[in-house]
Amino acid sequence: MPPPLNDLTAAVAAGKRKDTARLTQELLDSGMEPQKIVEDGLVPGMAIIGEKFKNNEIFVPEMLIAARSMKGALALLEPHLVEAGVKPEYTVVIGTVQGDLHDIGKNLIGMMWKGAGFEVVDLGTNVAPETYLQAAIEHKPQIVGLSALLTTTMPAMRETVKLLRESDQVDAKIMVGGAPITPTFAEEIGADGYAADAGSAVEVAQGLVAA
Amino acid sequence: MTGRERVNRMFMRQDQDRIPRHDSFWPETIARWQREGLQWDQSDALRLLGSDFQVLCWAWPAPFPGQREVLDQDDETETVRDDWGGIGRFWKGRSGTPEHIGFGCDSPEAWHKTYRPAMLAAANQINIPLAVRRYREARTLGKWTYLSGVEGFEALRRLIGDETSLCSMIEEPEWIRDIVNVHTEIVLRWFEDLLAAGVEPDGLWIYGDMAYNHATMCSPAMYRDLVWPSHQRIAKWAHDHNLRFIYHTDGRISGVLDLLIEAGVDCLQPIEAKAGMDIREFAPTHGDRLAMFGNIDVMKMTTNDQTVIEEEIRTKFAAGMATRGYAYHSDHSVPPQVSWDTYCTIIDLVDRYGQY
Numbered sequence: 001m002p003p004p005l006n007d008l009t010a011a012v013a014a015g016k017r018k019d020t021a022r023l024t025q026e027l028l029d030s031g032m033e034p035q036k037i038v039e040d041g042l043v044p045g046m047a048i049i050g051e052k053f054k055n056n057e058i059f060v061p062e063m064l065i066a067a068r069s070m071k072g073a074l075a076l077l078e079p080h081l082v083e084a085g086v087k088p089e090y091t092v093v094i095g096t097v098q099g100d101l102h103d104i105g106k107n108l109i110g111m112m113w114k115g116a117g118f119e120v121v122d123l124g125t126n127v128a129p130e131t132y133l134q135a136a137i138e139h140k141p142q143i144v145g146l147s148a149l150l151t152t153t154m155p156a157m158r159e160t161v162k163l164l165r166e167s168d169q170v171d172a173k174i175m176v177g178g179a180p181i182t183p184t185f186a187e188e189i190g191a192d193g194y195a196a197d198a199g200s201a202v203e204v205a206q207g208l209v210a211a
Numbered sequence: 212m213t214g215r216e217r218v219n220r221m222f223m224r225q226d227q228d229r230i231p232r233h234d235s236f237w238p239e240t241i242a243r244w245q246r247e248g249l250q251w252d253q254s255d256a257l258r259l260l261g262s263d264f265q266v267l268c269w270a271w272p273a274p275f276p277g278q279r280e281v282l283d284q285d286d287e288t289e290t291v292r293d294d295w296g297g298i299g300r301f302w303k304g305r306s307g308t309p310e311h312i313g314f315g316c317d318s319p320e321a322w323h324k325t326y327r328p329a330m331l332a333a334a335n336q337i338n339i340p341l342a343v344r345r346y347r348e349a350r351t352l353g354k355w356t357y358l359s360g361v362e363g364f365e366a367l368r369r370l371i372g373d374e375t376s377l378c379s380m381i382e383e384p385e386w387i388r389d390i391v392n393v394h395t396e397i398v399l400r401w402f403e404d405l406l407a408a409g410v411e412p413d414g415l416w417i418y419g420d421m422a423y424n425h426a427t428m429c430s431p432a433m434y435r436d437l438v439w440p441s442h443q444r445i446a447k448w449a450h451d452h453n454l455r456f457i458y459h460t461d462g463r464i465s466g467v468l469d470l471l472i473e474a475g476v477d478c479l480q481p482i483e484a485k486a487g488m489d490i491r492e493f494a495p496t497h498g499d500r501l502a503m504f505g506n507i508d509v510m511k512m513t514t515n516d517q518t519v520i521e522e523e524i525r526t527k528f529a530a531g532m533a534t535r536g537y538a539y540h541s542d543h544s545v546p547p548q549v550s551w552d553t554y555c556t557i558i559d560l561v562d563r564y565g566q567y
């Protein structure tokens with residue numbers, strides 16, 4: 001008897017790395033489709049995490065641990081997904097804008113997007129507008145995510161949005177976030193979406209790709 | 212009234228002539244202000260503000276003091292292995308904390324084998340003669356003097372990185388406790404050396420950013436378990452030596468205010484407005500036990516609009532001053548979008564609304 005998918009969801013949400021890996025392997029061994037394991041086992045686990053984080057029921061450490069568990073499980077599943085020809089439906093490119101080195105928030109967003117089944121291309125920190133543009137042309141993402149933690153790097157965010165908008169080779173929605181970013185600023189610079197935290201970021205992104 | 216008397220009276224919630232004052236500035240801000248009329252450097256801005264505080268030393272124990280090996284560089288940045296064994300990328304010719312690329316101390320094994328013994332064996336890195344000189348000078352000027360340094364949270368971040376420290380709070384709590392303990396032990400040992408050299412400071416001002424815009428990085432329960440004991444130890448040491456304990460943290464820390472008070476923290480700084488901290492809310496509830504230092508919103512300052520700034524200063528001063536336990540500081544550090552004209556106006560406003 002394979003373990004119920006619920007157990008896997010619970011293990012991810014609790015950040016139990018070993019249990020998550022073991023349950024994933026058992027489900028695989030039982031012949032379950034890898035895609036089903038991701039969609040009905042892992043993704044709901046990360047959704048629980050996002051919701052709890054939003055409500056301050058869990059904090060950054062729990063979130064990171066859950067993401068690590070998810071990553072471990074995905075590593076086991078990846079060869080099977082490739083074999084089955086399953087590719088993530090959506091790609092996102094994410095980075096912290098030029099002049100800014102803060103990456104904890106950006107990493108959490110990336111992990112949550114990965115947890116929601118997106119392919120995530122992480123450009124790192126201090127990313128120049130041109131680098132975003134190149135990556136957007138190369139990876140053809142549905143979403144480009146920009147993070148800024150300094151009021152002094154908000155202009156770089158504005159500039160990046162402008163550059164992406166001006167290119168006729170980029171057809172991505174743009175999401176922004178970070179401590180000093182407000183919905184008003186997001187709108188003002190022409191971003192398509194804003195999220196205040198890693199939980200909401202998934203909902204907003206899903207809304208954008210569905211639109 | 213001297214600055215020293217003023218600050219001490221603030222801690223005792225006794226009347227003062229005016230609220231104590233201090234502030235911090237980004238280096239870029241000072242560079243801008245120098246173009247706009249500031250005569251000298253940051254100390255000149257503090258003099259015009261009428262700062263009551265004087266730092267004597269900075270304590271952040273590193274395992275390999277003085278190590279600085281350049282591994283790589285480009286036009287803007289330089290990649291260096293530092294005193295903590297970590298690899299970081301530094302800006303050339305402008306301010307900004309390094310980006311941590313890798314950490315030598317990346318496991319409990321590395322800590323126990325190399326970093327822990329090195330930290331414990333390293334000599335006191337405080338410049339004691341300088342601290343003594345500053346102390347004598349500050350005393351004649353009537354300043355409130357303090358010893359400064361970082362606490363366990365900040366030490367963890369620098370030594371093992373944000374992600375490892377946060378994950379290890381769950382997966383390797385003993386490791387985290389040990390690093391925090393060893394760090395605290397060394398800082399207090401250094402401070403003891405300073406006292407032995409004849410310095411009699413008025414307090415400690417200890418830095419540790421344990422929160423961000425939404426909450427504390429870790430849960431209050433985890434803070435209580437892993438880091439709080441070190442805060443309590445610092446407070447006890449301070450109080451045993453008749454010193455006050457100012458604790459600096461960014462972010463939204465409403466969830467741990469009571470724990471900080473229980474640990475023995477005497478004063479909270481800088482009380483970040485952008486993170487939703489507002490002394491108008493909690494000076495009435497906590498101001499009798501916790502002095503409040505700061506909270507004047509730099510985002511309001513950056514509007515360079517006197518009406519906005521005046522409202523901020525007037526209402527927050529009123530809330531803070533009602534407890535007698537309030538001192539002026541921006542809610543972190545003044546960024547370069549604030550003009551020198553605006554800051555001069557701020558000094559006037561602090562003067563006008565900060566009189567008892």
Ligand code: B12
Nearest residue numbers: 101102103105145147150151177178179197198308423543
């Ligand atoms: C940790 C920290 C650092 C660390 C960063 C370590 C790292 N690896 O990232 C270090 C010590 C290196 C650092 C350096 C500096 N810092 Co700093 N730092 C912080 C601190 C305390 C917490 C930030 C954090 O990690 N939060 C935790 C994560 C989980 O939250 P978050 O980043 O906000 O992300 C969440 C949301 O914003 C959102 N989000 C974030 N990005 C994105 C992106 C998208 C697309 C979406 C949808 C959502 C989203 O979701 C995330 C998860 O919920 C903040 C205080 C604060 N209030 O934020 C100051 C803060 C950001 N720093 C500040 C400053 C001034 C600096 C320095 C300039 C200081 C200096 N003089 O050295 C340097 C700048 C270096 C540089 N060039 O970038 C100021 C900025 C003020 C201003 N006016 O802009 C702050 C606000 C402190 C303050 N109170 O003033 N810092």
